[in-house]
Amino acid sequence: MYQNYTIGQTEFVLNYNYDLPQNHIARLISDFVDSIPQNVLLEDSGAATGRPSSHPAIMLKILLFAYSRQTYSGRKIEMMLDENLPMRWLTHDYTYSYHTINNFRRSQHASKLIKHAFVYFTMALKDHGLIQNDAVFIDGTKVEADANKYSFTWRRAVEKYHAKLREKTSKLYEKLVEKQVVQEMAPELVTSAEGMEVMEQELAEKITKLDEEIKQEPKIIKGGSVRKRRRRFLKKLRHQLSNDLIPRAKKYERAENIFQGRNSYSKTDHDATFMCMKEDPMMNRELKPGYNLQIATHKQFVLDYGLFSNPTDTRTLVPFLTQFHALDFFEHIVADAGYGSEYNYTMILDRFEKQPVIPYTTYQKEQKRKFKNDPTRSQNWEYNAKDDYYIDHQGVRFSFYRYSRSTDKYGFKRDFKIYRADKHQLSVKLDELAKTPGGRQRYMKVNPIWNYYKAKVKDALSSDEGKAIYRRRKFDVEPVFGHMKRDFGIRRTHLRGQRAVENDIGLALMALNLTKFGQSISRLETNFINNLKSGLRFLDRSKLVVRILLLENQELIVNSQPPLFYKLSPRSNWNLEFNNASCKSRLISSCVSFRI
DSSP states (O other), X not given: OOOOOOOSOOOOOOOOOOOOOTTOHHHHHHHHHHHSOHHHHOOOOOOOSSSOOOOHHHHHHHHHHHHHTTOOOHHHHHHHHHHOHHHHHHHTTOOOOHHHHHHHHHSHHHHHHHHHHHHHHHHHHHHHTOOOSSEEEEEEEEEEOSSOTTOEEEHHHHHHHHHHHHHHHHHHHHHHHHTTOSOOOOHHHHTSHHHHHHHHHHHHHHHHHHHHHHHHSOSOOTTXXXXXHHHHHHHHHHHHIIIIIHHHHHHHHHHHHHHTTOSEEESXXXXXXXXXXXXXXXXXOOEEEEEEEEEEEETTEXXXXXXXXXXXXXXXXXXXXXXXXXXXXXXXXXXXXXXXXHHHHHIIIIISOOEEEOOOTTHHHHTSHHHHTOTTSGGGSEEETTTTEEEOTTSOEEEEEEEEEEEOTTSOEEEEEEEEEOSSOXXXXXXXXXXXXXXXXXXXXXXXXXXXXXXXXXXXXXXXXXXXXXHGGGGTTHHHHHIIIXXXXXXXXXXXXXXXXXXXXXXXXXXXXXXXXXXXXXXXXXXXXXXXXXXXXXXXXXXXXXXXXBOXXXXXXXXXXXXXXXXXXXXXXXXXXXXXXXXXXXXXOOOOOOOO
């Protein structure tokens, strides 16, 4: 026996309107994107014909919600548009091709839009009171690129073989000039691909001319034709240029243009650099193509981010702070010891006028008793400030000798004071100790500026305020990377190219921010309801974090632009009496405080 199976009959279909809960993440994403001004969302494409482009607000909502659900494939996002109810609610049942989605998140306009989104999100946090002016926390991590890990190109290898190619080309050029085949060229043009193409062209002209002359020769020449031998020789050189030297020269020149100061790049993603990843299961420090991601956080909210090809964090701090839009909100810049350098301290104190809470590399080592009691350390030597000399643990005196300046490969200049052991010490034994085993006088170098910055940072880290601020780094910026890699699964990028990867990481971080912000608002509403039921109007004033002003239409607003994007649920509409003088007559709520 089977169930009744009939087809082709008239059916009466009931369409039910679907809606989302008031605290759903899709509503938060929609309100946030709608709070961005239209002049920022839209771009002047200048196209007067053709099909209208998809609205950037819709595309941004689609991508943010898909990333909040850990969906990063364009085809899977397209599938969500048909099958996922919150996604259909966001797009009003419109669907888009994965080509449209991928083209948008790779575009330059999406890059600008994502950067602006972080600015508006930071302003919203500031208006909520979720940003204090004490400190911003900066850290970095490595993100593996979407590239083949064996498709590497090393700069040292390219420079080595390019130098050999230049030498070989120079010898060939000298031979051609000697035989009066090509004209003389500038030395820098000879070894370039452009110069080789000029030589090939002149060789082709000579060969064509010889072909015409050979046609005029008799068929039989005693001893063989001289022109044919010369043509054979020129054809061999031309074949060498066209099939070997010129392609290699172009390849090396193209590789040198791609490097842009880096030591390597991937052939499948030219913007990715080979570096050691944080995840190294084999523990063999295998190099993989990746990017160096830098973020600035406050209370586990990502305020800004930057993507760099430099694997070391030391050289990324200043460029990242230069682009950081919310730097004026904070007084202290907090990072780990990987960012501690004289250049970074100089820029933070002098240019940005902020207080660094960044330990230098040997800070923890210098706090130990063994280091303080080590007589061989120059920091522990006796110093006479009046006469400007040092006395080491053996009694050898080092007097000031001269000033010195060194410049590193990045162009940063460091000033040193050089002290030399006196040639005439107090005893013959000290005269021997004042010399090296090779018989030369001993020297020591002191960097006064670096010592000044170290002392300033040491005072900041040893103070009660500095200790409290630096202690927060462990549970402020570090958990963000844990959420990104574990919860959102961003251990490897999903796109290729610097701009596309920046957009990909930015969308993931913004989705993480909105998810955390939505959870915070949900906790706020719960605490607000519980306080009302218990008859409590205010919480501890020392824990005041945010003021919520509810209008008659239950919208959460702020006094600055852009308008706050989150709408409270209708259940929050209570008719209460308040005594707060800051609330206007049309406000029906009071100041409620909560701790995130």
